[in-house]
Structures are given as C-alpha cells and as structure tokens.
Amino acid sequence: MRIRPFRAYALRLARKRRQLRAWRKSRQLSPVALRLESISRGDILLFCTLRNEAARLPFFLEYYRRLGIGHFLFVDNGSTDGSAEYLIAQPDCSLWWTDAGYKQSRYGIDWMNHLLRRHGSGHWTLTVDVDEFLVYPHSDTRPLRALTDWLDASAIKCFGAMLIDMYSDRAVGETHCPPGADPIAAAPWFDAGNYQIRRNPRRGNLWIQGGARQRVFFPDRPEAAPALNKIPLVRWQRGYVYASSTHSLLPRGLNIVYDEWGGEKPCGALLHTKFLDTLPEKTAEELGRRQHYAGSREYRAYGARLAEGLSLWTACSTRYQGWRQLQDLGLISPGGWL
Amino acid sequence: MNVGFAILAHVNLHRAGQLARALADWGAPVALHVDARAPEAEFAALREACADRPRIALIDRRPCEWGMFSLVEATLDCVSHLLQTAPGIGHVCLLSGACLPIRPLDDLSRHLRAGGPTDYIESNDIAARRWVQGGLAEERFTLHFPYSWKRQRRLFDLSVRLQRRLGIRRRLPAGLMPHIGSQWWCLSRATLEGILNDPRKREFDDFFARSWIPDETYFQTLVRRHALRIENRSLTLNRFDHQGKPYMFYDDHQALLEQTDHFFARKIWSGADGLYAHFLDPDRVDPRKPGTPSRLLERPFQEAMRIRCEGRPGLLSQSRFPCRWFEAQPSTPAGYVVFDGFDALIPGWHRHLGLHNSRICHGRLFARDRVEFHGDMEVYRGNIPANPRIRDRAPEQFLLNLLRQDVEFAPVTLQFRPADSAAMARFFRRDPRARILRLEDAWLIELYRACKGDPDMARKLIGRSGRWPDAGTRGRPDPAERATVESWPLADALARPERLMRKVMARVWPEGPLPTLPEPRIPRNLPAFAAALGHPAADALAEATRERAVRDALYTQPLLDAG
Numbered sequence: 001m002r003i004r005p006f007r008a009y010a011l012r013l014a015r016k017r018r019q020l021r022a023w024r025k026s027r028q029l030s031p032v033a034l035r036l037e038s039i040s041r042g043d044i045l046l047f048c049t050l051r052n053e054a055a056r057l058p059f060f061l062e063y064y065r066r067l068g069i070g071h072f073l074f075v076d077n078g079s080t081d082g083s084a085e086y087l088i089a090q091p092d093c094s095l096w097w098t099d100a101g102y103k104q105s106r107y108g109i110d111w112m113n114h115l116l117r118r119h120g121s122g123h124w125t126l127t128v129d130v131d132e133f134l135v136y137p138h139s140d141t142r143p144l145r146a147l148t149d150w151l152d153a154s155a156i157k158c159f160g161a162m163l164i165d166m167y168s169d170r171a172v173g174e175t176h177c178p179p180g181a182d183p184i185a186a187a188p189w190f191d192a193g194n195y196q197i198r199r200n201p202r203r204g205n206l207w208i209q210g211g212a213r214q215r216v217f218f219p220d221r222p223e224a225a226p227a228l229n230k231i232p233l234v235r236w237q238r239g240y241v242y243a244s245s246t247h248s249l250l251p252r253g254l255n256i257v258y259d260e261w262g263g264e265k266p267c268g269a270l271l272h273t274k275f276l277d278t279l280p281e282k283t284a285e286e287l288g289r290r291q292h293y294a295g296s297r298e299y300r301a302y303g304a305r306l307a308e309g310l311s312l313w314t315a316c317s318t319r320y321q322g323w324r325q326l327q328d329l330g331l332i333s334p335g336g337w338l
Numbered sequence: 339m340n341v342g343f344a345i346l347a348h349v350n351l352h353r354a355g356q357l358a359r360a361l362a363d364w365g366a367p368v369a370l371h372v373d374a375r376a377p378e379a380e381f382a383a384l385r386e387a388c389a390d391r392p393r394i395a396l397i398d399r400r401p402c403e404w405g406m407f408s409l410v411e412a413t414l415d416c417v418s419h420l421l422q423t424a425p426g427i428g429h430v431c432l433l434s435g436a437c438l439p440i441r442p443l444d445d446l447s448r449h450l451r452a453g454g455p456t457d458y459i460e461s462n463d464i465a466a467r468r469w470v471q472g473g474l475a476e477e478r479f480t481l482h483f484p485y486s487w488k489r490q491r492r493l494f495d496l497s498v499r500l501q502r503r504l505g506i507r508r509r510l511p512a513g514l515m516p517h518i519g520s521q522w523w524c525l526s527r528a529t530l531e532g533i534l535n536d537p538r539k540r541e542f543d544d545f546f547a548r549s550w551i552p553d554e555t556y557f558q559t560l561v562r563r564h565a566l567r568i569e570n571r572s573l574t575l576n577r578f579d580h581q582g583k584p585y586m587f588y589d590d591h592q593a594l595l596e597q598t599d600h601f602f603a604r605k606i607w608s609g610a611d612g613l614y615a616h617f618l619d620p621d622r623v624d625p626r627k628p629g630t631p632s633r634l635l636e637r638p639f640q641e642a643m644r645i646r647c648e649g650r651p652g653l654l655s656q657s658r659f660p661c662r663w664f665e666a667q668p669s670t671p672a673g674y675v676v677f678d679g680f681d682a683l684i685p686g687w688h689r690h691l692g693l694h695n696s697r698i699c700h701g702r703l704f705a706r707d708r709v710e711f712h713g714d715m716e717v718y719r720g721n722i723p724a725n726p727r728i729r730d731r732a733p734e735q736f737l738l739n740l741l742r743q744d745v746e747f748a749p750v751t752l753q754f755r756p757a758d759s760a761a762m763a764r765f766f767r768r769d770p771r772a773r774i775l776r777l778e779d780a781w782l783i784e785l786y787r788a789c790k791g792d793p794d795m796a797r798k799l800i801g802r803s804g805r806w807p808d809a810g811t812r813g814r815p816d817p818a819e820r821a822t823v824e825s826w827p828l829a830d831a832l833a834r835p836e837r838l839m840r841k842v843m844a845r846v847w848p849e850g851p852l853p854t855l856p857e858p859r860i861p862r863n864l865p866a867f868a869a870a871l872g873h874p875a876a877d878a879l880a881e882a883t884r885e886r887a888v889r890d891a892l893y894t895q896p897l898l899d900a901g
Binding site: 138141153161196214259261267315316331 | 579580585586587607608609610639642648650653655657658659660664717720723731735
C-alpha cells in the first residue's frame, strides 16, 4: 500500500524517536549474567521481560528449548522471588536487571527494543512474556527452525501470532498450577470464535479484540478490551522497532502479516496462561504499583471480581487440543506451508 | 550398476555428502558438484567424509548462480565425468543436494532396465502447455538476461521492461523447439552423448548462456533433438508453491512420500533427521507392494496452494483480512436465511422453528437492545456473548463468527427487521449467500400494536420520527443487491395466514418436516387502520379480510384474533 510522503516521514521520525528512547532507557539495564558469546550465527533468540515468575520459568524454558531457542535474553524488572537466581544458573540465558519503572519504559518495550537492536540483528527473534506459549502449524512435529528456514526461503520477515486467553473450568482463584508444571494443562480452555478485527490505517497492523477478557471483564466497554494481535517472531534488523508492545512494528511494512487479497498468510498463536491462581495476588500488587497500560484498567477490571470466585468458563468454551484444532477454527493458518 | 548420479550441492553440504555416500554404498558412481561459493570449511568436511568412497568424484567447483547458465555447465561437467569414468552406466540421474531417494534404488535400477533407452524428463512445449508458475515463460528464450534475478533485481526488471518496450526478440537457433520442465531428470547415455558431442553444441550453449533459468530449458529443449523415447515426467517429486519455490518435506511427510511412485523427492528440509535416517537406511522395508501402481497424493499440495491463494471463504482472521478492493464486504462462510417481518405475525416464532431436530434458528440477532440466539442462549457456540455492545463493535464479523460455528447446519435462519440495523440490512441485501424472505408492510402490524390501533396516535408516532422506521423495508433498489429476495404482500397473511407460513417455511426446508406454529395474531381492525393512515395497500388488506371472513364462516373456524 502506498502512503503519502509526509505520513511516511512522520512514521520514520516515530521510528527514530523510539530508537533513541530505547537507547536512553538502555542505561537502566545492568548486566547480571551475560553469556552472549555462546550465541552462534543463525541461532533463534528469545527476548523477555519478567517480574516475579520463578514458579513459571522452569516450564517456560523447557517449552522453548524444545522448540529450539538457541539463547534466552531476559530483563528482570525487580523480581524478589528468586527468578534472577534461577536464570543466572541457566547456561543458555543472559540476564539484565533493572528496578526502573515498567510503565516509563513503555511496558518494557524500550528495553526489548534496545536488546533486540544490540543482540538480535541478523537473527530470528521471539519476543514473548513468561505466560505466553507460541503455537504454530506443525509445532508438535517441527522445531521453530523449520518454520524460520521456510520463512527465510519465502522472503517473509515476520510471523504474526494472536494472543488466545486460556482458562480452566474452575474459578480463576482455584486454578492451581504447581511450580514447574505445564500451565496449558492447568488452564486448557479458550474462546473459539468471538474475535473482532480492525485494521489500523496508520501502522497497517490488525487490531484484534475479543476472547475471554472482553467477554467477561469488558461487557460494557468492549472497545477498551486489550488488543490480542501480536507479531512476536521477527527476523530482526537494526532499523526495526516495536512500536506498541509487540502489537506492531516499524517500519510499517512489517505489520502486514495478513493477506489482503483473499489468501491466508502463515500465522500462529500465543497461548496466554495468565488466569491462574497467582493472578489475584498479582493483581493486588500491580494495582499498588500502577505500572500497567491505560491506568491499569485491565487490572482494575480483574480486581474485585477475581476475589468473588469468578470463572471464565462457559458451556460453550473450547478445550485446547493442539495446533490442528486452532487451524480448523481459523485462528491460525499454515499459509501455504506444506 | 546401470545408473550414475550427478549431484548439485550449494548449501547444507553435510546432507549432500550423506546422500552421495548412500548412493555410492549402493554401488552407483556419483559425481558431486559443490558450488564454489559454499563455505570452505563445510567443503573440507565433505571431502573428508567422502574420501573413503572411491565411487564419489568431487567435480571442479564453479560458482553457481540461481537462474544462470553456470548450473548447466556444472551439470555438463558432472555428466561428462560420469560417462567417461563409468562405462557401465546406461542412465545418469540429476539430483540436488536436498534430494532423497524415497523408493529402493533397486526399484529404480529395474525400472530403468525395463524402460531401455527411455529418457525421463519433463519436457513441455512452451507454446502448448502452461508449465511456469508465475513469472516469465516464453520470454525466457526471447529476451537477453545479463543480470542476476537474485542479486540485481532492479537491473533485471529494468532490462526486461526495456527490452519489451524496444521489442527486442532473440532468434532461437534453427531447428530448436523451446521446451521447458523440471530441472531434475534422468537421461540415457545415448541422449547425453548426443547432447555433449553435438557439432552445434557451441552455438546452443551461447544461446542458452543468456536465456533465463536455462537449467529448466537446456536439456529439456535439446533432448528433443537426440532422444529415442521420452517419458515426459520427472522421476523426482518436486512441487512448486505459488511463489514458484519447491515445497519442503519434513519428518511428518514420511507417509506422504511413501505413497508416491516417484523415486526421489525434493526438497528435504536439512533438519529433517527423521527422513534422512529413514530413507537412507539400507535395511528399510518399502511399504509399497511390488507391482501395484502407487498413487501420488496431489491433495495436500492443492490444499496448501488453495489456503495460501484463495483462503477459506467467510474467514476473517489475523492471516486473512481482505481489503475493500478485494471484496466490498466480507463473504459469508455458508448460506443462511433472513426472515424479515414474520415475527410481527407470530412474535417469537423462531422459538418454534428451532425446536425441530438440528435446525439452528436465531431470533432477532441485531435488535437494538438485545441479541436473541437460538435457544435463548446467553453465550453461543464459540463463546459469542449475547451482548449488543460487543456485537455492535463489528456487526458483520459477529454474523460471520456466528455462521462459522454452524456451517454444518446450514442454512441457519435469523429474524431481522430493517429498523434493527441499517448497516446489516445493506449487508444482507448485498450478500450472495443471504436468502431474504420478507413479509411486506409487516411494520403496519407493529405500528398497530405500538399505538393500540389508534390512527391519531400512530400519526403522532410516525410524525415524531419523520416516518416509522420499518417502513423503509422496500427501500430504494440497490444496484449491488446480490441476495435472493422473495417477498409476500401483507394481504396474503391476512387472507390465509397458516398457508402463507407453511409456504414460507417450505421454502427453507423443502424436505420437511415443518413445525406446527401457534396461530398468527393479526389485529382485526388492521385494514381500517391502514386506510386511516392512507396506506396504499389498505384496499387489498380489506379485500383479504373479507375473503378470510367468508372462508371462516364456511368452515366455522375461529374468527380473527381481537388482538
């Protein structure tokens, strides 16, 4: 698509501004344990910001190691539960530490942009949170490298994966996932078909809303529901920046991960396992910190209701069975990948 | 051994080495050409790995460029080496470093022996058959191609455009008929010697050296000069996707590969350890029974192509979001029926329709203040909430999501009044999959109920909003209208309501069975009411009411509802 020259220049300035900002915020990061020399050419790298996720980290690392991530780059935003100690002991992880504001670094994305630019250029990079698990067509039989090799051969630079909120059939507060266990097994249900999609004319990305969070927490203000579109897997180049969280990138051509002429482009999903029994506690803490998007309205919406034993499950919820099911539902697509 | 192998390798040399060793171990001579641009370290490792196999010859390396003549030259080097050093071979098979044998090599040997001097090569007349998957076809022969498509794309495109503009056409060497086909072939010794020793070889080489992708045209064209018998089909399974790039095979394709009757497959993903271990295992038992023709499953390839190029109709997703220029409004996944106005006769009649077996009959999905799902569900399948605010966020997508849940129950029915949503009224009218069954002037009944039959009050109601909202049912004709629309005048409903309802339902479910409906409730004074409002159908309504009264008197049926 063509855009007017001054609009293109405005986007260029926006991109430069974000680069500058990422560089400025990079001074907040202090290296704790760096093993960057072990990154070899062609490794797929994972970038992640976290805070107090010690219980979830072992499975997270196991899941992504199995997919074939070569090196993990973490920013620890002031954890106090031993997350940092755990990561320092891992041979394939590098860790930076900061106690600066999550909000002031635009929800961690400035730090991510800096690390991506410094260490991700020339690699396939995956930027996810600790509660997000990437699923793509054939992810049970083919490692991530098979996908990225094919994307390279097809001259595709990035891969979209929408967020799918997972929950259990019990109250959120009773959805227990023991440390180190598979959170998808603890919360295997999701909403199959209630998503709304719009196109953002400025950056060209899709804006997807819906799912369990809109249905339960935003019935009166569906427009305020969180965005579910993400582009987590990118073959990074120096000039790229994430513009708003991992929802969109600049330059804007990277956001066209969908086909506009009827066909389907390849895409996956991020299974979002946020709704576990640790959430009420987290919500209380996050509300105290006031460090989340739009005045933490998402957390305010959770706040009261989670304590009341709220469940996201309905008789029409769908139980997760694997990527093939998501493909049949139209949530992910092989996009010509045999 | 009656066959030798020429292998062209560019990347992942360890895989090419693995293939070459397996072929040599089987007893065949192998000529392996490695792109001069491949990393030295990898090549050194390959040389070491092949050192103990005297049947493997490493051919002098040339720099190879995709789409250029260097690939043909490398192939010719391999072929002439094989023909000179292995006098016993009757055929040479050209493979890439990313190929794998998927049938036992003994089968290949038998197959070639049985075929005698046959050449197995895809060689299609460029004028007769559309072989090229996007990109240049005939122009590969008629234009000059001094630039690399991969590295000098702009110059390449510019030079093609310029030559087209100037009308430049190269002349083919006399006697050649341009043919095209897959790069991977298996040719007989006689044919190859004919090509190598052709007195006009110099002339042909000069010509092809500046054509485009000569590896798909050089042998395919020249073979027509020398071959005794051509089987126009490659022994290598090689399918191209919409970008013209070969499909890759992974570990999970093992069953697929074991069903085709090709002898080799390309391209194998370099990380497919399972495939390499399985197909290069000399003790592998082939599941194909000898003698039974195996079939090639085209379906997965066609399916992959269809998903990428056409997508699943009626799907809007993060991977498929057609722009307005592709389709002005999203297409729906299955046919559906819109009942317009009948619920004025029998309020809530969808509840009766849906009671029967597996028919999905929604109520007023787009009513301003509510969403009436089938069975009055609070949340419908797919967890679609009966929430008008969420629905109004994207009403068209709401409908699409809903229809996608019940594709197997099509046609799904829904009740609708144009007053519910002007945007959806337009959407239905323009959707070729929509079938609109309409009762004309049904709004009169609703207006009658709203003002309890008082024409003065009705005038006030109409006056306040300019006009009664549902009066716009007929609307202006829409040039983009593509739905199937059938409508019945209100007078029909007054004259014989039961028969009309049966007729309407039979339109949707012609094979029956049809539900029994409660008696329609038609206000007795409707004709007078319509006349007082000056409605043009008032006379017809009065006539229908008289007709009904006469019939009721005859059959002593209960009289019209006082309602």
